[in-house]
Amino acid sequence: xxxxxxxxxxxxxxxxxxxxxxxxxxxxxxxxxxxxxxxxxxxxxxxxxxxxxxxxxxxxxxxxxxxxxxxxxxxxxxxxxxxxxxxxxxxxxxxxxxxxxxxxxxxxxxxxxxxxxxxxxxxxxxxxxxxxxxx
Amino acid sequence: xxxxxxxxxxxxxxxxxxxxxxxxxxxxxxxxxxxxxxxxxxxxxxxxxxxxxxxxxxxxxxxxxxxxxxxxxxxxxxxxxxxxxxxxxxxxxxxxxxxxxxxxxxxxxxxxxxxxxxxxxxxxxxxxxxxxxxx
DNA sequence: AGAAACTTGACTATTTTAGTCGGGTATATA
DNA sequence: TATATACCCGACTAAAATAGTCAAGTTTCT
Ligand code: FES
Ligand code: FES
Numbered sequence: 001x002x003x004x005x006x007x008x009x010x011x012x013x014x015x016x017x018x019x020x021x022x023x024x025x026x027x028x029x030x031x032x033x034x035x036x037x038x039x040x041x042x043x044x045x046x047x048x049x050x051x052x053x054x055x056x057x058x059x060x061x062x063x064x065x066x067x068x069x070x071x072x073x074x075x076x077x078x079x080x081x082x083x084x085x086x087x088x089x090x091x092x093x094x095x096x097x098x099x100x101x102x103x104x105x106x107x108x109x110x111x112x113x114x115x116x117x118x119x120x121x122x123x124x125x126x127x128x129x130x131x132x133x134x135x
Numbered sequence: 136x137x138x139x140x141x142x143x144x145x146x147x148x149x150x151x152x153x154x155x156x157x158x159x160x161x162x163x164x165x166x167x168x169x170x171x172x173x174x175x176x177x178x179x180x181x182x183x184x185x186x187x188x189x190x191x192x193x194x195x196x197x198x199x200x201x202x203x204x205x206x207x208x209x210x211x212x213x214x215x216x217x218x219x220x221x222x223x224x225x226x227x228x229x230x231x232x233x234x235x236x237x238x239x240x241x242x243x244x245x246x247x248x249x250x251x252x253x254x255x256x257x258x259x260x261x262x263x264x265x266x267x268x269x270x
Numbered sequence: 271a272g273a274a275a276c277t278t279g280a281c282t283a284t285t286t287t288a289g290t291c292g293g294g295t296a297t298a299t300a
Numbered sequence: 301t302a303t304a305t306a307c308c309c310g311a312c313t314a315a316a317a318t319a320g321t322c323a324a325g326t327t328t329c330t
Contacts, residue, residue: 002223003136003251005288008235008244015243027306036236041289047308060297061305076247088137100143101171108150109143112267119258123251132247140319162275176320182277195328196274 007085009037010045014054014079015132018071025057025064045083052082071133077124087120089113142220144172145180146211149189150267153206160192160199180218187217206268212259222255224248 013031020026028046032039046065049055054074055065067074080086090113091100099106148166155161163181167174181200184190189209190200202209215221225248226235234241 001136001138001142001220003226003248004286005226007136008226008248011247012242012244019243025306029306035242036238038289040291043307043309044289050307057307058297059295059305059307060299061303062298063296063306065307085136091138091140091143103171107147107170108154108267109147112146112262113138113143116255116258120251120255123254127247132243139317160275164275173320175322178276178278179320185276192276193328194274194276194326196272197329198275198327200276 004085006045006083007080009035009041010049010079010083011076011129011132013037013042013045014049014067014074014129017055017065017067018074018129019133023066025062025066027064030064048082048084049079052078054078054082067129071130072128074129075125076127076129077121079129080124086124087117089117089120139220141180141218142215144170144176145184145214145218146264146267148172148177148180149184149202149209149214149264152190152200152202153209153264153268158201160197160201162199165199183217183219184214187213189213189217202264206265207263209264210260211262211264212256214264215259221259222252224252224255 012035016031016035017026028039028042031037032042046055046057050057050065053068056068057063057065077086090110092098092103092106092110094114098104099110101107147170151166151170152161163174163177166172167177181190181192185192185200188203191203192198192200212221225245227233227238227241227245229249233239234245236242
């Protein structure tokens with residue numbers, strides 16, 4: 001089980017943005033250079049962040065992105081959800097009576113994965129973007 | 136980020152075994168049928184579990200596998216390590232001074248992923264196989 | 271002897287990941 | 301108003317990982 005680059009880059013880029021105190025828009029080109037992330041990959045990522053109201057965009061020359069809210073109000077869980085990369089530990093449809101692998105009922109490990117899910121998501125829920133830049 | 140079938144099946148199969156109180160060897164064929172997991176895939180998984188001293192094998196007719204120790208002493212973390220499927224959240228080599236993406240130094244998110252790693256592994260460290268069958 | 275069951279390495283189709291490519295559109299500023 | 305800057309967006313792709321299968325063993329119980 002590994003974290004994918006999309007989630008890592010999203011958090012990395014947002015942390016980069018959060019590091020600037022003034023509220024001028026920050027261009028992806030700058031983030032791309034500072035964080036060594038492909039510009040076009042960043043565009044893909046920011047599109048989703050924008051749709052989920054985590055950043056706002058300003059088009060045109062001197063445009064860029066700004067955080068849609070204060071860094072202390074952006075939970076990491078929001079970021080993961082925005083990218084549709086939130087942790088999936090259970091092997092079945094959570095909202096169905098059926099289990100994994102074509103079972104008609106939930107398997108012996110179902111509760112465990114569910115618990116693990118809660119455990120991991122609690123971490124993301126409690127962590128704010130601001131927590132990353134306190135160093 | 137999703138959990139792979141190998142880890143899920145390993146825990147599932149071991150939980151299946153732990154459910155039997157007598158210490159007769161349990162054949163993979165039986166587990167395969169009960170848990171709807173491909174027999175040959177299970178063989179692959181159990182080879183690793185055996186090498187890591189989580190199960191013992193008994194060959195021949197009426198053979199099978201038995202837990203190498205009591206279910207209350209088998210931590211889930213052992214299982215994940217045995218399968219080499221333990222969680223990898225950081226994007227760099229932990230034991231190097233260098234960072235991810237060819238950085239010469241650790242990135243802004245490094246500590247976060249490290250912390251997440253600890254958080255997740257703590258869950259697996261504290262969870263024993265026995266905890267799964269108390270229902 | 272024969273069947274049950276573990277052992278092992280190699281192989282493969284499918285899916286996911288980690289991007290790239292190429293063509294847009296909006297807007298500040300010279 | 302021309303132009304450069306920067307966001308917008310769908311489609312594509314190479315490489316890696318996943319989720320298995322296949323085939324040919326060996327061991328041991330009955
Ligand atoms: S994981 Fe939900 S039923 Fe197996
Ligand atoms: S994750 Fe370790 S340096 Fe970026």
